[in-house]
Amino acid sequence: xxxxxxxxxxxxxxxxxxxxxxxxxxxxxxxxxxxxxxxxxxxxxxxxxxxxxxxxxxxxxxxxxxxxxxxxxxxxxxxxxxxxxxxxxxxxxxxxxxxxxxxxxxxxxxxxxxxxxxxxxxxxxxxxxxxxxxxxxxxxxxxxxxxxxxxxxxxxxxxxxxxxxxxxxxxxxxxxxxxxxxxxxxxxxxxxxxxxxxxxxxxxxxxxxxxxxxxxxxxxxxxxxxxxxxxxxxxxxxxxxxxxxxxxxxxxxxxxxxxxxxxxxxxxxxxxxxxxxxxxxxxxxxxxxxxxxxxxxxxxxxxxxxxxxxxxxxxxxxxxxxxxxxx
Numbered sequence: 001x002x003x004x005x006x007x008x009x010x011x012x013x014x015x016x017x018x019x020x021x022x023x024x025x026x027x028x029x030x031x032x033x034x035x036x037x038x039x040x041x042x043x044x045x046x047x048x049x050x051x052x053x054x055x056x057x058x059x060x061x062x063x064x065x066x067x068x069x070x071x072x073x074x075x076x077x078x079x080x081x082x083x084x085x086x087x088x089x090x091x092x093x094x095x096x097x098x099x100x101x102x103x104x105x106x107x108x109x110x111x112x113x114x115x116x117x118x119x120x121x122x123x124x125x126x127x128x129x130x131x132x133x134x135x136x137x138x139x140x141x142x143x144x145x146x147x148x149x150x151x152x153x154x155x156x157x158x159x160x161x162x163x164x165x166x167x168x169x170x171x172x173x174x175x176x177x178x179x180x181x182x183x184x185x186x187x188x189x190x191x192x193x194x195x196x197x198x199x200x201x202x203x204x205x206x207x208x209x210x211x212x213x214x215x216x217x218x219x220x221x222x223x224x225x226x227x228x229x230x231x232x233x234x235x236x237x238x239x240x241x242x243x244x245x246x247x248x249x250x251x252x253x254x255x256x257x258x259x260x261x262x263x264x265x266x267x268x269x270x271x272x273x274x275x276x277x278x279x280x281x282x283x284x285x286x287x288x289x290x291x292x293x294x295x296x297x298x299x300x301x302x303x304x305x306x307x308x309x310x311x312x313x314x315x316x317x318x319x320x321x322x323x324x325x326x327x
Contacts, residue, residue: 050290050293053286053289053290053293054286054290056282056283056286057082057083057283057284057286057287057289057290058077058078058079058080058082058283059075059076059077059078059282059283060075060076060077060078060081060082060283061075061280061281061282061283061284062074062075062076062280063076075282075283078283082283082284082286082287083287083291085284086284086287086288086291093267093272094269094272094288096264096267097267097268097269097271097272098269098295100180100265100266100267100268101249101251101268101269101270101292101295103180104180104183104184104187104248104251104255104268105245105248105249105251107184108184108187108188108191108244108248109241109244109245109248111184111188111192112187112188112191112192112194112195112244113195113237113240113241113244115188115192115195115196116192116193116194116195116196116198116199116240117195117196117199117237118196119137119192119193119195119196119199119200120195120196120197120199120200120202120203120233121203121225121229122137123137123196123200124200124203124204137193137196138193138196138197139193140189140190140192140193141190141191141193141194141197143190145190145253145254145257146253146257148186148189148190148254149186149253149254149256149257149258150257152182152185152186152189152258153173153257153258156172156173156182156258157172157173158171173258173259173260174263175263175264175265176265177265179259179263179265179266180265180266182258182259183254183255183258183259183266186254186258187248187251187254190254191244191247194240194243194244195237195240195241195244198236198237198239198240199233199236199237199240201236202232202233202235202236202237203229203233206228206229206232206233210228210232211224211228214227214228238307242300242303242304245299245300245303246296246299246300249269249292249295249296249299250270250292250296251268251270252268252270252271252274255267255268255271256271256274261274261275262275269288269291269292269295270292272288273285273286273288273289273292276288
């Protein structure tokens with residue numbers, strides 16, 4: 001059976017590949033369509049309130065109208081005056097709240113990391129009653145913060161359990177360093193299981209063969225922890241620490257319920273902003289909120305920039321690429 005020249009050309013002509021530009025444009029449109037719901041939620045929940053707080057921070061509190069003798073209906077535009085007062089001579093309360101916030105973040109996150117890793121190691125062990133131990137460890141994290149604050153307020157009462165165990169009469173919920181200690185203990189008890197839960201998820205993906213090989217080579221438990229467990233759970237641990245830092249910088253409810261409002265020893269930036277808003281000083285309150293937002297944003301940005309490669313597994317990818325090139 002003979003073929004005509006036209007049929008031969010049709011059979012032998014290769015298929016044309018789609019143009020790269022069209023494929024890229026199609027992928028871009030699909031990606032934009034998939035991401036658009038998330039961007040919409042972030043715009044409504046994060047961007048719009050932030051812009052409104054920034055706008056409100058440029059206005060001062062309502063004052064008496066000299067013409068009518070009543071409080072004015074509008075807030076006066078003061079520009080950056082609220083920020084000048086915060087960082088000026090009247091900013092002693094702000095700096096106290098700033099250092100309290102930073103102190104609570106550093107101390108609580110550090111202790112939670114140590115306790116959380118220990119909890120994860122305990123929950124990862126195979127023993128009888130492990131499910132009950134896991135449930136008991138995770139209970140504090142499941143308790144609402146307000147309930148936790150009331151529980152620890154009862155414990156740190158003048159005739160509470162803490163003083164009964166110590167054999168001393170300490171007023172934990174008054175001014176002083178002991179108030180900071182009470183907040184730190186309650187916060188670590190409440191949120192250390194969160195870090196433990198994320199680290200436990202990282203432990204469960206480590207192959208058992210790695211530990212068996214290290215055990216056959218004579219590595220002791222401490223050496224296995226430092227050279228196998230800790231490096232392999234590092235990405236999960238860094239994510240947990242990042243989340244806890246961002247959460248601790250916004251600490252409000254626990255010290256507010258446990259110790260009380262307007263306490264110099266435990267007042268944080270969130271408590272300061274809430275106190276200004278409660279006194280109908282929405283402009284200064286918004287200024288405090290904007291500064292807190294920038295503080296949290298800068299800490300998160302620095303954390304991701306310094307440790308971002310570990311968070312996304314960039315170091316392992318680089319090492320794998322170098323090995324392939326050397327081979």
